[in-house]
Amino acid sequence: MSVKQEQSREAALSAKGVESPLYAERQKVYPQSVQGTFRRLRWAILCATLGVYYLLPFVRWDRGPHAPSQAVLIDMEHRRFYFFFIEIWPQEFYYLTGLLIIASMTLFLMNAVAGRVWCGYLCPQTIWTDLFLLIERLTQGDRRERMQLESGPWTLRRARSFLLKHFLWLMVAWWTGGAWVLYFSDAPKLVADLATFNAPAIAYIWIGILTLTTYFFAGYMREQVCTYMCPWPRIQAALTDEHALNVTYRYDRGEPRASVKKAEASRLAGEPAGDCIDCRQCFNVCPTGVDIRDGLQIDCIQCGLCIDACDNVMAKIGRPSGLIAYDTDERVKARACGQTPPTYQILRPRTILYAAIIAIVGAIMIYALATRSLIGISAIHDRNPVFVTLSDGSIRNAYTIRLLNKELHPRKFSVEVTGLEGALLEIVGAEQGAEGHLVDIGTDQTREVRVLVTAPRNSRHAREDIEFIATDTISGQSARAKDHFIGPEKR
Amino acid sequence: MSTPQHQEVDAHTGTATTGHEWDGIRELNTPLPKWWLYILYATIVWSFGYFIVYPSWPLLASHTPGVLGWTSRGAVTADLQSLQVQRAPMLSALDAASFTDIAKDEKLRGFAIAQGRAAFGDNCAPCHGSGGGGSPSFPNLNDDDWLWGATVEDIRQTIAYGVRSGHEQTRVGAPMPAFGQTGMLKPAEISQVSDHVRAMAGLPTEKGYDAALGEKLFSEQCSSCHGDTGKGNIELGAPNLTDKIWLFGSDKASIADGVNRGRGSIMPAWTGRLDDTTIKALAIYVHGLGGGK
Ligand code: SF4
Numbered sequence: 060m061s062v063k064q065e066q067s068r069e070a071a072l073s074a075k076g077v078e079s080p081l082y083a084e085r086q087k088v089y090p091q092s093v094q095g096t097f098r099r100l101r102w103a104i105l106c107a108t109l110g111v112y113y114l115l116p117f118v119r120w121d122r123g124p125h126a127p128s129q130a131v132l133i134d135m136e137h138r139r140f141y142f143f144f145i146e147i148w149p150q151e152f153y154y155l156t157g158l159l160i161i162a163s164m165t166l167f168l169m170n171a172v173a174g175r176v177w178c179g180y181l182c183p184q185t186i187w188t189d190l191f192l193l194i195e196r197l198t199q200g201d202r203r204e205r206m207q208l209e210s211g212p213w214t215l216r217r218a219r220s221f222l223l224k225h226f227l228w229l230m231v232a233w234w235t236g237g238a239w240v241l242y243f244s245d246a247p248k249l250v251a252d253l254a255t256f257n258a259p260a261i262a263y264i265w266i267g268i269l270t271l272t273t274y275f276f277a278g279y280m281r282e283q284v285c286t287y288m289c290p291w292p293r294i295q296a297a298l299t300d301e302h303a304l305n306v307t308y309r310y311d312r313g314e315p316r317a318s319v320k321k322a323e324a325s326r327l328a329g330e331p332a333g334d335c336i337d338c339r340q341c342f343n344v345c346p347t348g349v350d351i352r353d354g355l356q357i358d359c360i361q362c363g364l365c366i367d368a369c370d371n372v373m374a375k376i377g378r379p380s381g382l383i384a385y386d387t388d389e390r391v392k393a394r395a396c397g398q399t400p401p402t403y404q405i406l407r408p409r410t411i412l413y414a415a416i417i418a419i420v421g422a423i424m425i426y427a428l429a430t431r432s433l434i435g436i437s438a439i440h441d442r443n444p445v446f447v448t449l450s451d452g453s454i455r456n457a458y459t460i461r462l463l464n465k466e467l468h469p470r471k472f473s474v475e476v477t478g479l480e481g482a483l484l485e486i487v488g489a490e491q492g493a494e495g496h497l498v499d500i501g502t503d504q505t506r507e508v509r510v511l512v513t514a515p516r517n518s519r520h521a522r523e524d525i526e527f528i529a530t531d532t533i534s535g536q537s538a539r540a541k542d543h544f545i546g547p548e549k550r
Numbered sequence: 551m552s553t554p555q556h557q558e559v560d561a562h563t564g565t566a567t568t569g570h571e572w573d574g575i576r577e578l579n580t581p582l583p584k585w586w587l588y589i590l591y592a593t594i595v596w597s598f599g600y601f602i603v604y605p606s607w608p609l610l611a612s613h614t615p616g617v618l619g620w621t622s623r624g625a626v627t628a629d630l631q632s633l634q635v636q637r638a639p640m641l642s643a644l645d646a647a648s649f650t651d652i653a654k655d656e657k658l659r660g661f662a663i664a665q666g667r668a669a670f671g672d673n674c675a676p677c678h679g680s681g682g683g684g685s686p687s688f689p690n691l692n693d694d695d696w697l698w699g700a701t702v703e704d705i706r707q708t709i710a711y712g713v714r715s716g717h718e719q720t721r722v723g724a725p726m727p728a729f730g731q732t733g734m735l736k737p738a739e740i741s742q743v744s745d746h747v748r749a750m751a752g753l754p755t756e757k758g759y760d761a762a763l764g765e766k767l768f769s770e771q772c773s774s775c776h777g778d779t780g781k782g783n784i785e786l787g788a789p790n791l792t793d794k795i796w797l798f799g800s801d802k803a804s805i806a807d808g809v810n811r812g813r814g815s816i817m818p819a820w821t822g823r824l825d826d827t828t829i830k831a832l833a834i835y836v837h838g839l840g841g842g843k
């Protein structure tokens with residue numbers, strides 16, 4: 060195809076859609092089953108991801124007697140998040156920021172390397188839709204049978220298959236919601252409680268909500284979620300470029316379309332003949348109802364199933380496979396114009412940049428996690444009164460001090476103050492032993508104490524920098540908090 | 551759904567336009583799915599449910615009440631009630647325990663301090679300051695100088711019955727007389743006795759101060775309440791004049807003003823306004839500010 064043909068093709072495409080109303084009726088999609096490499100890959104990913112989702116709450120992780128033994132647990136009641144060896148407190152939520160940066164950069168990287176990998180293979184919407192389609196196929200048959208069934212009368216067979224399908228859908232949806240709540244409580248106990256109707260109402264409510272959303276999104280909404288509700292197709296459309304791999308119809312090879320016989324005749328006569336036989340198999344298997352031959356479109360989730368479908372057709376008619384394949388725009392365009400296509404470059408400024416950001420943020424997070432302090436202290440100076448004059452003339456400042464014990468056993472911290480000459484420290488309501496001022500703090504808890512610092516009045520400045528130091532009496536770990544000691548203005 | 555009347559196809563995207571144009575920019579028509587529109591209709595229908603269930607339409611004097619009978623005031627009351635129910639066990643424990651037991655029980659003490667802090671902010675802060683820092687004539691509750699006693703029981707009693715409050719169990723102590731205004735002391739004597747008070751506190755005195763005269767005047771007029779050495783008397787609420795804490799200021803003018811016009815601050819009795827448990831919590835909170843003994 061020459062540059063001219065290329066332009067006329069674009070013009071032909073733009074003639075579409077003249078009769079476009081403001082609101083469109085939904086075109087129901089009846090995806091046909093297909094065998095092939097990408098189908099097998101998707102089954103494998105589906106099994107792996109669903110397996111993780113349904114089973115992960117039951118994985119145990121020993122944290123000793125004072126902490127939960129569930130490997131992944133979001134403990135709302137005690138405001139803790141556990142992920143295997145990692146434990147996060149609410150004020151350490153910045154780890155989530157790092158995780159989100161890594162997640163978005165991974166999405167960008169996937170997009171720069173091979174298009175909508177997330178949409179086509181990993182997105183829950185895609186995976187559950189795929190699972191629901193499998194159930195649909197098992198109960199109501201493949202594309203043609205389903206279309207016939209739905210356009211035909213309500214027979215006993217139709218009713219039976221209809222009921223069975225929805226029953227199975229609801230079961231899957233219910234399991235999905237059930238697994239969700241297990242991430243928020245001890246899974247084995249919650250399962251027992253749920254079965255004996257002893258679980259808290261909120262658990263049943265969430266199971267109900269997620270059963271319904273799964274049922275509607277995977278059973279009914281399907282591609283409508285991707286096309287109309289999800290922001291990611293828009294973002295990825297703005298991110299992709301002519302160097303990225305995408306599921307592509309190689310129109311340089313496919314056009315002009317003709318039947319097998321006609322194409323053969325044309326080839327013998329030395330006339331141009333494409334490999335596409337217009338059998339529409341690629342369209343029939345597409346879960347979003349897209350004709351990939353119209354080019355890259357926002358509705359296409361790039362699941363790769365049309366590649367499998369077309370490869371099967373090509374094998375049957377004895378033409379080389381890969382008429383639809385992962386390819387880049389610039390390569391297809393170059394071939395269409397009769398030039399040698401540039402080789403695909405995985406190392407491009409964009410991919411390197413994304414990978415570098417992922418590596419840097421990942422390294423920072425690993426460092427932060429590895430050096431995470433298990434002891435903490437913070438101080439707030441009293442606002443009223445800022446200082447107190449005692450009857451002997453000395454000056455006292457009061458502070459609210461919060462001590463953090465992130466260790467999974469109870470500890471005893473000693474508290475001292477430095478930076479102030481002649482300072483005396485007192486903790487209201489705490490013991491004062493030979494080792495100094497000691498405060499008991501329970502497992503994985505914080506404790507607030509009122510601390511009084513008294514110093515003789517002298518000619519010092521009205522404001523001095525001091526520091527509080529909390530030290531674990533056994534391990535020697537310590538944490539510091541800066542504050543001020545304030546006195547009357549110097550006269 | 552109507553089809554837009556004037557439809558042109560945008561050459562670049564191949565999408566029909568709505569016919570709207572602004573400065574050469576034309577709006578593409580990407581049709582919305584119908585179900586999306588139906589959701590809009592559904593939300594409109596849903597809003598009618600609100601009209602029925604919740605208060606909505608204004609009437610002349612009030613509004614439609616809604617079948618649930620919901621009011622924002624009622625919601626607050628219900629919230630407060632559920633808080634009361636939640637706090638009931640701790641409140642009754644606080645009520646039953648003695649001050650010594652509470653001091654030993656970290657949880658109960660923390661609860662009492664939280665309750666006390668809230669009650670302090672609502673009732674005591676206007677005079678004593680949000681943290682009990684005080685101001686001239688309103689004592690600082692953080693220091694170690696107490697007119698009426700520093701034990702938690704002393705503090706509870708002062709809060710409950712007040713100072714010169716008129717309550718039958720109030721802290722009593724004749725207010726300090728207005729020595730100058732009643733003619734008991736002449737201006738020159740007031741000056742002498744004021745200097746003497748400053749001398750007792752170790753503060754510099756003015757020229758013309760006669761120590762012997764000052765001491766004589768003090769022991770005649772002041773020592774019955776403040777003691778011979780000016781150390782004060784808790785029974786009478788007479789402050790210690792030798793320490794570094796001055797409720798009305800330590801300069802000679804302030805002291806002389808007190809001698810001239812007299813002093814006698816009043817604190818209201820809180821029993822009857824606050825329940826006993828709240829007063830107990832307040833006492834524990836104030837005691838824990840740092841001055842309690
Ligand atoms: S066009 Fe092909 S890759 Fe895109 S969604 Fe359809 S089947 Fe999947």
Ligand code: SF4
Pocket residue numbers: 308313334335336337338339340341342352368369370372382383
């Ligand atoms: S499956 Fe291949 S040959 Fe068949 S219509 Fe699609 S692109 Fe053409």
